[in-house]
Amino acid sequence: MTHNGHDHHKCMALFEKMSEYIDHELDDDARAQVEAHIRDCCHCHTCYETLQRTVDLCRSSAEDYPLPDTFAEKLRELIESADQGV
Template sequence: MTHDPSHTACLELFEKLSEYLDDELDEQICRQIEAHASTCVACRACLETLRQTVALCRAMRRTEASVPGAFSDRWKEYIRKMASEAMSPHKS
């Protein structure tokens, strides 16, 4: 099947790709998308590149930085002080 950007099936698939990847569509629509992608090379490429983009993005969770030590120490001390001051009876 030749890809045509104005082709209704291609456009419909293009609009719904993220919902498809997130499993947020009815089963019937999912089957339609799969049937179209199996015959349209361009849409399949579109689907697979988007799937990989999402996977790469999710993998960024692994690259979390630690809170800078100096800031963390200073900040935690402040929090501890604030919390203990809130505990002590306050009379104005």
């Protein structure tokens, strides 16, 4: 099994920051970290795009948008299936 230096814990930690990133609530340092990771990690990139799209949709229809817990689950699935495929 090849990981290519890919660290799943990093992905899950990043995911927790992702909603704040989309809401522009992170400081410059944290923002840079999220952006660098999204650029390098295809799983998180896919997840970010999905999340961004969902947030946009929710924003256009309501002020408050609960982020679905299923995104964390989806990211985990993406990561796990990628591992099996390698």
